[in-house]
Amino acid sequence: MSLNLRRFREVVARSAMLAAAVALALPTIAVPAAAHGGGGGELRFATFNASLNRGTAGALRADLSTPGNAQARTIAEIVQRSRPDVLLINEFDFDPQAAxxxxxxxxxxxxxGARPVSYPYWFIASSNTGIVSGFDLNNDGTVVTQPGAPGYGDDALGFGAFPGQYGMVVYSRHPIDTGNTRTFQNFRWKDMPGALLPDDPTTAAPGDFYSRQELAAVRLSSKSHWDLPIRVGHETVHFLVSHPTPPVFDGAEDRNGRRNFDEIRFWADYVRPGGGRYIYDDEGHRGGLRPGSEFVIAGDQNSDPFDGxxxxxxxxxxLDHPxxxxxxxxxxxxAAEAGALQGGVNSAHRTNPAQDTADFADVPGPGNLRADYVLPSRGLNVRGGGVFWPVAGDPLARLTGTFPFPSSDHRLVWLDLRVGR
Structure with missing residues (x-):
């Protein structure tokens, strides 16, 4: 059954964590931390599809209940080496206790030897993944309503074996304005003007893969879209986070490719003055981002500009938004080294391989792609940034590795931004 957003939305604030020991010096590719100022200053925003998802409900909480899980330690070390001030983690099963x-x-x-990192503020909310729809959304002739059963994920509101699988969580060193957060989990796909609804190619009617009853239930977000206002001194930056569905694992109707496109479009409309009038959030409030507001769009968009x-x-x-x-x-x-060494379809890619953020299968494909983004508004000054992908000879390459990866097939991506004067 559907999770109650109000009940499970949980933001934990003002819990200080003091590091008792002085960390050892960072080896080789140590990423310099952003400078900070009392009224704003330079902040590091990051996104990381950390693959902290598990196959059954409660398994992630069990893995994190003790400090010895190898993958979680590796993910944490990558975060500690990169030291973002505001961090989105994609593919983190929805579980406030696990967060x-x-x-x-x-x-x-x-x-x-990496220094601990303290995040007094964090936000987690429910995801459409693994929530039963009650419909045959993949049109295979069977309605699957039992979580974990074969085919269940394809009939769920968002692909997942159980409610909340592949969710997300945000950690922040700066306060999250919980009174003004907006979530868009329940926004229906059909309510987006000009939506690229999937089409049954065997009929002449357009956009008819889903029935009228199914369209009344199908949501745009495969996970959710969140607008989290981050207070930085006297300034506010809206952290706009999501994780669109991969544009594959479907058929000629291209239901996942079209959903991916429109999930990305959602933020494009939301930040365009007047473009988000049709949007409503989970509290029933309408409209997009207030004109002039500063923002950072972040997440695994599952979309390379040219490849994939x-x-x-x-x-x-x-990328081309005004x-x-x-x-x-x-x-x-x-990333550049990996593309050259792995070959396969990478040799035909158009995107600069140094800009790749995900290490996918090279034969038959799709190869390494730029899938993860941190995109600021024009009013924010970009001071630098990077992708945590050490070259093979770097001691920290043990954190990213090769398949099967010790951390994730995605890499942490960050930008350093000047906020305020």
Whole structure:
């Protein structure tokens, strides 16, 4: 059954964590932390699809209940080496206790000589993944309503074996304005004007893969979309986070590719003055972002600008947006090296391999892609950024590795932004 957003939305604030020991010096590719100022200053915003998802409900909480899980320690060390001030983690199963355990047992504990990182504020809310729809959403002739059963994920509101699988969580060193957060989990796909609704290619009617009854239930977000106002001194930056569905694992109707495109489009409309009038949030309030507001769009968008399987132009909805400052592209020497060494379809890619953020199968594909983004509004000054992807000879390459990865097939991406005067 559907999770109650109000009941499960949980923001934990003002819990100080003091590091008792002085950490050892960072080896080689140590990422310099952003400078901070009392009235704003330079902040590091990051996104990381950390693959902290599990196959059954409660398994992530069990793994994080003690400080010894190898993958979680590796993820925490990557965060500690990168030291973001505001961090989105994609593919973190929805479980408020698990979110607290990861913060307290892993991020707040130095890993392999890295300094602990303290996040007094965090936000987690329910996800559409694994929520039963009651419909045959993949049109295979069977309605699957039992979580974990074969085919259940394809009939759920968002793909998942149980409610909340592949969710997300945000950690912050700065206060989250909980009174003004907005979530858009329940926004229906059909309510987006000009939505690219999936089409049954065997009929002449457009956009008819879903029935009228199904369209009344199908939501746009495969997980959710969140607008989290982050208070930075006297300034506010809206952290706009999501995780659109991969544009694959479907058929000729391209239901996932079209959903991916429109999930990305949601933020493009939301930040465009007057473009988000049709949008309503989970509290029933309408409209997009207030004109002039500063924002950072972050997340695994599952869309490379030129390569892979997403609909052409999907990522460009944000990259070419007049309100988005996309002039600086995070990159890494490790990504460029990996593309050259792994070969396969990578040799035919158009995106600069140094800008890749995910290490996918090279044969038959899709190869390494730029899938993860941190995109600020034009009013924010970009001071630098990068992708945590060490070259193979770097001692920290043990944190990213090769398949099967010790952490994730995605890499942490960050930008350093000047906020305020």
């Amino acid at each position: 607290r355990l990861f913060r307290d047992n892993y991020l707040a504990v130095g890993q392999n 399987d997403s609909i052409p132009g999907a990522a460009q909805q944000l 309100r988005v400052n996309a002039r600086f592209t995070p990159s890494s020497a490790g």
